[in-house]
Amino acid sequence: MKRPQPEIREEKRGNWGSRAGFVLAAVGSAVGLGNLWGFPYKLYSYGGGAFLIPYILAMFVIGIPLMILEFSIGHKFQKAAPDAFSQANKHFETVGWWGVLLGFVIITYYPVILAYCFNFLWFSVKGIFNGGHLPWAGEGVAGVKEATNFFFNSYLGYHESFSLGNFRIEIAVTLVISWAAMYLCIFRGVNLVSKVVWLTVPLPWIMLVILTIRGLTLPGAVKGLAYYLEPDWSRLAEPATWKWAFGQVFFSMSLAFGVMITYASFLHRKSDINNNATIIGLADFGTSFICGLAVFATLGGMAYATQLAGNPVPVSEVAKEGPSLAFVAFPYALAQLPYSAWFSFIFFITLITLGLDSAFSITETVLASIVDKTGWKRSGVLIIMSLAGLLAGLFYCTNGGLNWVGLVDGMINGTWGIALLGLLECIVLGWLFNTGILRDHANERSDWHIGIWWDILIRVVIPVILSALFIWSLFDDLSKKGGLFHSPDGSFYFPSVVSISIALIVPLVSFIVTYRKHVKRKDDQKRQARAGKIQGADLGKKVFYAACALLILLFFTFMRTVHLKVAEIALNSKDPVVPLLCAASIIVSVVLVAVSGGRVFRGEAMKSDPSFWLRSGAALSTFCVGSSLGISLAFITMHAGSTVKKEMALSATSMIILAVTGLIVFGGLAWCFVKAIGSVPSAEPKIVRKR
Numbered sequence: 181m182k183r184p185q186p187e188i189r190e191e192k193r194g195n196w197g198s199r200a201g202f203v204l205a206a207v208g209s210a211v212g213l214g215n216l217w218g219f220p221y222k223l224y225s226y227g228g229g230a231f232l233i234p235y236i237l238a239m240f241v242i243g244i245p246l247m248i249l250e251f252s253i254g255h256k257f258q259k260a261a262p263d264a265f266s267q268a269n270k271h272f273e274t275v276g277w278w279g280v281l282l283g284f285v286i287i288t289y290y291p292v293i294l295a296y297c298f299n300f301l302w303f304s305v306k307g308i309f310n311g312g313h314l315p316w317a318g319e320g321v322a323g324v325k326e327a328t329n330f331f332f333n334s335y336l337g338y339h340e341s342f343s344l345g346n347f348r349i350e351i352a353v354t355l356v357i358s359w360a361a362m363y364l365c366i367f368r369g370v371n372l373v374s375k376v377v378w379l380t381v382p383l384p385w386i387m388l389v390i391l392t393i394r395g396l397t398l399p400g401a402v403k404g405l406a407y408y409l410e411p412d413w414s415r416l417a418e419p420a421t422w423k424w425a426f427g428q429v430f431f432s433m434s435l436a437f438g439v440m441i442t443y444a445s446f447l448h449r450k451s452d453i454n455n456n457a458t459i460i461g462l463a464d465f466g467t468s469f470i471c472g473l474a475v476f477a478t479l480g481g482m483a484y485a486t487q488l489a490g491n492p493v494p495v496s497e498v499a500k501e502g503p504s505l506a507f508v509a510f511p512y513a514l515a516q517l518p519y520s521a522w523f524s525f526i527f528f529i530t531l532i533t534l535g536l537d538s539a540f541s542i543t544e545t546v547l548a549s550i551v552d553k554t555g556w557k558r559s560g561v562l563i564i565m566s567l568a569g570l571l572a573g574l575f576y577c578t579n580g581g582l583n584w585v586g587l588v589d590g591m592i593n594g595t596w597g598i599a600l601l602g603l604l605e606c607i608v609l610g611w612l613f614n615t616g617i618l619r620d621h622a623n624e625r626s627d628w629h630i631g632i633w634w635d636i637l638i639r640v641v642i643p644v645i646l647s648a649l650f651i652w653s654l655f656d657d658l659s660k661k662g663g664l665f666h667s668p669d670g671s672f673y674f675p676s677v678v679s680i681s682i683a684l685i686v687p688l689v690s691f692i693v694t695y696r697k698h699v700k701r702k703d704d705q706k707r708q709a710r711a712g713k714i715q716g717a718d719l720g721k722k723v724f725y726a727a728c729a730l731l732i733l734l735f736f737t738f739m740r741t742v743h744l745k746v747a748e749i750a751l752n753s754k755d756p757v758v759p760l761l762c763a764a765s766i767i768v769s770v771v772l773v774a775v776s777g778g779r780v781f782r783g784e785a786m787k788s789d790p791s792f793w794l795r796s797g798a799a800l801s802t803f804c805v806g807s808s809l810g811i812s813l814a815f816i817t818m819h820a821g822s823t824v825k826k827e828m829a830l831s832a833t834s835m836i837i838l839a840v841t842g843l844i845v846f847g848g849l850a851w852c853f854v855k856a857i858g859s860v861p862s863a864e865p866k867i868v869r870k871r
Contacts, residue, residue, distance in 0.1 A: 201374030203456055206443055208381040208537030209434045210464040213293060216534060217505045219432065220472035222424045224408055227415030229837040234416070234425035236844065239465055242645065243429045245637045246602060247440055247457040248630065249609060252618040254444030255453060260548035261438025262694070264445065268613045275604050276438060277690035280549045282592060282601065283437040283542040285682065288572035289585045290542070291362065294535045295354035295577075296507060299335065301528040302354075307521030314524060317515040320486045324493050327512035331504075337579045342587075342675050345579025352577045358539070359570045365540040366547070367562060373544065380533045385467070387530035392470055394523065395477030400487075404480020408472050409834035417817045419652040426649055427593040433464055434541060436601040442545040452856070454626035459852045466845035475510065482513035503582060506531065543569070553693075587675050588682065595653040596683035603646035603803075610639035611777075611799035612792075614784055627855040635781075640773065640802055647806025648813065651738065655814035659745035716779050720793030723776040727800035730768055734807050737761045741811055745818045758815050765808040772801035 223231045254260075257267040262276035307314045315334075318326035332338040339345055365376050395401055415421045430436055444453070486493040514523045547565060551558050576585055591597055609615065615635045623629040741758050776798035783790040 199451060199456070201377065202443065202447060202451065203459060204377040204381045205373055205537075205541070206434075206440065206456070206460045207463045208377045209439050209443065209541030210432060210460055210538075211381070211384070211467045211534060212432070212538030213290075213506070213531060213535045214428065214432050214538075215464070215468040216471045216475070216531060217503070219428060219468035220408065220475045221505055222428055223472055224476070226418070226421040226424055227412045228407070229409045229411035229834060230413050230415055231421060231425060232837060232841065234422045235429065236465075238426045238429040239433075239461055241637065242426065242602070242642050243433050243435065244457050244461040245634060245642065246435050246605070247433060247461060248454055248622055248634065249605070249615075249618065249638055250435065250440040251444040251447075251453045251457055252622045253609065254441035255447050255449075255451070256618065256621045258445050260445060260545065260552045261441040262549050263552040264441050265608070266694075268609065272608045272612070273694040274687070274690045275601070275608055276441075277549070277693050278604070278687050279436050279438040279598075279601055280546055281686045281690055282598060283439065284546050284569070285588060285686070286437070286592060287539060287542050287546070287569050289576050289588055290535070290539050291355055291358040291569065292351065292573050292576040292581065292585060293503065294358040294361075294532060294539060295351050295573075296335075296503070297528050297531040297535060298354040298357055299350060300507065300511065301525065301532065304521055304524040304528055308525060310521075312519065312521045314511070314515050314521055316511050317520065318512070319516070321493055323486070323512055323515070324508075327508045327515070328504075331507045331511075335507075336582060338582060339579050340583070341580060342583050343580050344575070347574075348577050348579070348581075351581075352574060355570065355573050355577060359566050359573075361536060362540045362543055363562065363566050365536065366544050367559065369558070373540070377537065380537050384530045384533040387526050387533075388467070388470060388474060390526060391523070391530070392474040392477070394517070395474050395481060398477065398481025398484070398517075400482075400484020401477040401480045403483060404476040404478065405473065405838075406831070406834060407480070408476035409837050410831060411833060411837065419649075419656045419814070419817070422649055423595070423599070423653045423656075424593070426599050426646070427597065428468075430598040430602055431593055432468060433461060434538070436598040436605060437542060437545060438549060439541050439545045442548045443541070445548070450625050452626050453622040454628055454630055455852050455855055459849065459856075462845055462848045462852070466849070469841055469845065475505065478513045479509060482516050485516045503585075583675075587679055591679040591683055594679075595650065595657055596680070599646055600650055603643055603650060606638050606643045606646070607799045607803070610635075610643065611780070611795045611802070615639060616784055627852075627858070639798075640777065643799075643802045644806040644809065647803045648810035649806075651807045651810025652813045655738065655742060655745070655810070659742045659814075659818075715783055715788050715790060716776075716794035717791040719779060720776065720791050720795070720797045723772050723797030724793055724800060727769070727772055727797055727804055730765060730772075730804050731800070731807070733761065734765055734804060734811065737765070738807075738811050738814075741815050741818075744815075758811070762808050762812040762815065766805065766812070769801050769804035769808055773798060773805060776801060 223229075223235075253264050253268060257264045259267060260276075261280055262273050265276035266273035303315055316327040316330035317323070335350075337346060337348060365380075366373055395404075434440055483493060510527060511524060514520055514527060517523050543565070547558065547562055550556065550561050550565070554561075575581065609618070615638050619630055619634055737758060744758070776794055779794055780790045780798050783794075
């Protein structure tokens, strides 16, 4: 009774040409500009090799399991994110739109960065035909200043305030080119995308290999790698390290935006889910790590060259954040190489192809969501949406545009961004829906199977980790000098108000879009109610009310912890209130989760339907566990400090980190491919003709 409807949808929906086409498209979405500048900079800034601990933990415990979850729901219901959530339960559609709208916010500024890349590619092409001269070229400290001056002053006309200033026509022109390229990649649907990615995904890998080999063969490359890999273990006590590690996994793997749900909705009904998710996660991590090797090996070679020239520039001088790394540090380092214009050309081709895959994947997600919701013609929606994104992007084509790019991007990856959305996704699909349905759906068509441990990850482990991270990050925001809406000197900081406003407006608009004209459906809970008795309502109410009371207690505990930090009260045994309340909250919330969660699992196993109260009580109790842990972490680490990286050589620890990372990536990919190859014979009986 349930199978025919998705099969009929597939006829109308279009399809990936092959498994490889889907995997390449998903990898292309996951691997983007953030891999080349975001991951290397964050790893360098937040503990070096120590940063890999939260990052690898986030990838295996959260990233890959969540990708399996998103693939499963998208593939099962054959719809983009909002409608897929709505098919699970009509009240979940808001969560889907929340992610899609965050995706639209991203494509208002992401093409602007692509526009920068197109401009610098043009400068590189002119350099090739101009005797190899690049407009930002220079040596030593003077060269760094020249590269900085070219990007910020000559090109951007940058000023540090958030006032927009003058319009930069050269950026606007290449912004139009960026949107035109994105439009041409997706205007014919996923059939065209599955062909485009055969060029746009392998090409940056080839370019990246060239840059990495060239960087590693430079004299002084080892010093750059030491900056990149040498661990600073004290950074693990800082919430920012964990926040950016988890945020990087979500952003880099395109989780919570609805991208992977939408891409999976175009998959053939017999396509693999579990193994594809693992391959994509490992490929994304491997690409990020190799990007870091290319970046810091080249910067190390640059530092060595400037030292020989008698005007040394240390790696720490140019390893700046985000656009500065891509448009100042790396161009400067490439300018020190023979055939510098050619290497610059390769680098910016790499950036453009990396960025295009991610940009058009998010655009396709927004497009498919609107078409699924309204039934409007795809071609017309794409034109209107592209024009809207282009017009919004013109806002960033100004003297102060880069500041606003950083502000909005910080909101997406910050406390109120995609990690919070991932938490909500786990809550609604984990506790308020039967994850066993999605697990069975994934296992029916995958090279290897997931067990009950996956349900526990989605329902308990991931929500606890993400809620703890949310509370810990919120504590960090509220307790910093000046407060949330003020700068450290106490003056009012308007950009913070804008950032928080965007974070609040997105879910509000999601709610309005969901309920503006809602079509009534018989959701899964009503269908299951016919098959089995709804049970646990009385217990569920008791657990839910107990969790609400506990949440109130946690709020006061949290505010007391913030007060201790802001008032700079010394951490000592004379103030035991916070640790005692945290310990009691952890014990009580764990008991509530065990009681209500265990009842939910037993009810589903017996084919009966746990009540909404029981599911809600388990969900809220899980959040209380994570919140208690988050407050505890905030209290314990409120006085933690960090060290500053100094000149160093590549140590044995760094070599071990390099070897282990390589083993995880290449060993994991080899295992995935062996599983994929081994599953091929089992598919043969399905090809037998039936008369």
